[in-house]
Every structure is written in C-alpha cells, then in structure tokens.
Amino acid sequence: QAKRVATIAILAGDGIGPEIMAEAEAALGEIAAVGGHRFDLVRRPIGGAAIDALGCPLPSETLTTCRQADAVLLGAVGGPRWDKVDSKIRPEQGLLGLRSGLGLFANLRPVTPHPALFGASPLKPEKLEGVDLVVVRELTGGLYFGRKLELPDQAEDVCTYTVAEIERVVRRAGDLARARRGKLTLVDKANVLATSRLWRRVAEDLVRREYADLDYEVVLVDAMAMHLLSRPTDFDVIVTENLFGDILTDEAAMLAGSMGLLPSASLGEGSRGLFEPIHGSAPDIAGQQLANPMAMLLSVAMMLRLSLGLDDEAGLLEQAVWDCVSEGQVTRDLGGSLSTGEAGAAVRSRLSQVA
Ligand code: NAI
Ligand code: MG
Numbered sequence: 001q002a003k004r005v006a007t008i009a010i011l012a013g014d015g016i017g018p019e020i021m022a023e024a025e026a027a028l029g030e031i032a033a034v035g036g037h038r039f040d041l042v043r044r045p046i047g048g049a050a051i052d053a054l055g056c057p058l059p060s061e062t063l064t065t066c067r068q069a070d071a072v073l074l075g076a077v078g079g080p081r082w083d084k085v086d087s088k089i090r091p092e093q094g095l096l097g098l099r100s101g102l103g104l105f106a107n108l109r110p111v112t113p114h115p116a117l118f119g120a121s122p123l124k125p126e127k128l129e130g131v132d133l134v135v136v137r138e139l140t141g142g143l144y145f146g147r148k149l150e151l152p153d154q155a156e157d158v159c160t161y162t163v164a165e166i167e168r169v170v171r172r173a174g175d176l177a178r179a180r181r182g183k184l185t186l187v188d189k190a191n192v193l194a195t196s197r198l199w200r201r202v203a204e205d206l207v208r209r210e211y212a213d214l215d216y217e218v219v220l221v222d223a224m225a226m227h228l229l230s231r232p233t234d235f236d237v238i239v240t241e242n243l244f245g246d247i248l249t250d251e252a253a254m255l256a257g258s259m260g261l262l263p264s265a266s267l268g269e270g271s272r273g274l275f276e277p278i279h280g281s282a283p284d285i286a287g288q289q290l291a292n293p294m295a296m297l298l299s300v301a302m303m304l305r306l307s308l309g310l311d312d313e314a315g316l317l318e319q320a321v322w323d324c325v326s327e328g329q330v331t332r333d334l335g336g337s338l339s340t341g342e343a344g345a346a347v348r349s350r351l352s353q354v355a
Contacts, residue, residue, distance in 0.1 A: 015079050019286070024293070031313050057077070057090065076280050079283040106172040107136070109252065110263065141162075161241065166202040260292030264302075319350075
C-alpha cells in the first residue's frame, strides 16, 4: 500500500478532550510507524481553552489550520467554567463555527453494538446481534437554521430546504451505502411536511439516476422511532434531515450501550472531515485519567477511512479497540480498571502486534 503524507488538525478542546486526544495522537504515531506513513499533527485551541487563551472560541488561526488540513480531529468542548463567565462567548460556538466554516453538511454516526456490551443496552441481546447501521444527519439546514420569530404569546421556527442541500447529503449517504451493505433508507414525514415531500422527490430522483444499484426504501419518522428498537438489524445507512437526525441519533446511541464507544464524522463536499466522539467534555471526570478513549480512537479510525483513504489501517485500529473491549481492557465506565493512558496503550500494543 502507498505511503500517505497527511496534515491533521488536532483540536483537543476542554475537559477530558486533552486526555483522550493524547491517546489519539499516540495511536496515530503507532499507525504511522507501522505503515510508513507521515502524519503532521498541528495542534490548535478551540472552545473554552481558546476562550481562556485568546478570548474567542474559534480563533481565526484555528479555522485556517483546519481549512488547510486533510482532516480535523476534535476532542470535546464546553464546561461549567465558561457557562458562568459570559453567556455571549460560549465554547459551543467554536464547534458550530467550525462546522459552518468548513461546510460540513453531513453528520455520520455509526452504531455497531459490541457483544461484550449487550448487557449495557436497554435492548435484549437477540435484538442487538448483527446491528450495524449509520445515521447520516443533514447538519446545516432545516428548523435549526431557519428564520425564527419570538413574541410573548407566539413563536415560529421556519423549516427550509433546497434541492441542492438535499441532493448533496443524499449523495453522501448513497456513496456510503454503496461502500457498505448497499441499503439506503430515507426518513421523512412526507404525509405532513412540504419539506419532507421535497426530500422524498429529490432523493427518489437521485437514487433512480445515480444509485439504482442500492436497495432503497422510505420510512416515516414516527415509524422509524419504533423500527430502530424493534428491528434495528434491518438498516444499513439511514439518511434524514437535521431535526429528525438529531433525535434518531440519540435513540440509536442507546443501542450501543455506552457513550464512550460512539464516534462521529462530519463531512462536506471534499474528502476533508471533522471527526469527534459523540460524548461531551465530561467535566465531572476531567483531569483524572478516568475518561474512556475508545470513542476518540474509533473517530480516528473513521478519519483514516473517510478522509485519508487508509481503509486497512482504519480496520486494524477498530479491531484493536474491539479486542480490548472484548477482553475487558477498558476504563471504569465499561467496568474495567484501566486509566485513560493504559487503555490507549492496550490498543497500541495490539496495533504493533499485527505489524
Ligand atoms: P458528557 O457527554 O460530557 O457527559 C455525560 C456523562 O457521560 C458524564 O457522567 C461523563 O462523565 C460521562 N462520559 C462522557 N464521555 C465519557 C468518556 N469518554 N469516558 C467516560 N465517561 C464519559 O455530557 P454532559 O455532561 O451533558 O456535558 C458536559 C459538557 O460537554 C457540556 O459543557 C456540554 O455542552 C459539552 N458537550 C460537548 C459536546 C461536544 O464537544 N461535541 C457534545 C456534548 C456535550
Ligand atoms: Mg443531540
């Protein structure tokens, strides 16, 4: 396999961010050494850490670095310290600014519950066996970004989507489905909403033109809330608009049983993406080496696959993580006794063994 030279923006952020990012960096070092690749890591502040250092949650140098990088890794942002200081400057603005600044319109959240954790899920093991799905949530449109009206006794949120906005995210989902099991499910509410009828028309046209090889279906969002629990194995790639995706990704996360094991990717037009665990900055355990680094490491694997084209390395890293989970080499949140650093080291030692 060809050697890869890549520049990766490293945004550790707040709370447990720096602790889990240290394990991500070390894993990248191991992968580079094993595969003969070169990863140039450029560390920049974001969120509360950037507010402390520079008075702004997304310094322009951070955004510039991300724009010039092949991929962006993010730990987490936020914490009670900045909630009090000044409500006009907030850590979360760093993340929102990054998403819009990089044009990241598709948020991918894979859910693959691991047998070792079936007990942690509210669903029965027989329902979870074989679940392997990805929710692709539209990230920059819909109700969250529409015109808002707030009067004392009336309020309004406007939901808008254009053909172009729908097409680009459905295309992302279609490409992903093609690289996976070939099944694409559109979730909408076309019996009630005009925007959903547009989604349905645009998606159906696109699938007919460009993705006729996929097994395509449409499910109404209320039914989907049920199907995710009653028959989760039936789904491969699920694509939907912003609000529905926000709700369904949280529901899907419950299938996996643990926050500390869920990665995510946010993608735009090109190959560059932003990769981060779905959990937050966990201020309650920050600075104590208690954080589970696995979701961060699985986010690194998504980056290797989706932005750097290093499929083999991604697979090896995922395998190393799941092997550690199977054998109980995990942090306290998963019932183990390892520190953040020890869990990261356990993953790395497996990476070096396959070499
Ligand atoms: P959280 O995800 O940070 O923590 C929820 C619970 O899960 C806590 O008990 C925490 O200790 C635990 N937890 C989370 N990640 C863990 C890990 N890797 N290992 C072990 N335990 C872990 O959510 P919370 O408490 O609602 O938010 C804390 C801060 O994080 C807030 O400021 C919030 O705004 C921010 N946040 C940031 C996100 C991001 O950067 N993308 C996403 C969600 C929240
Ligand atoms: Mg949410």
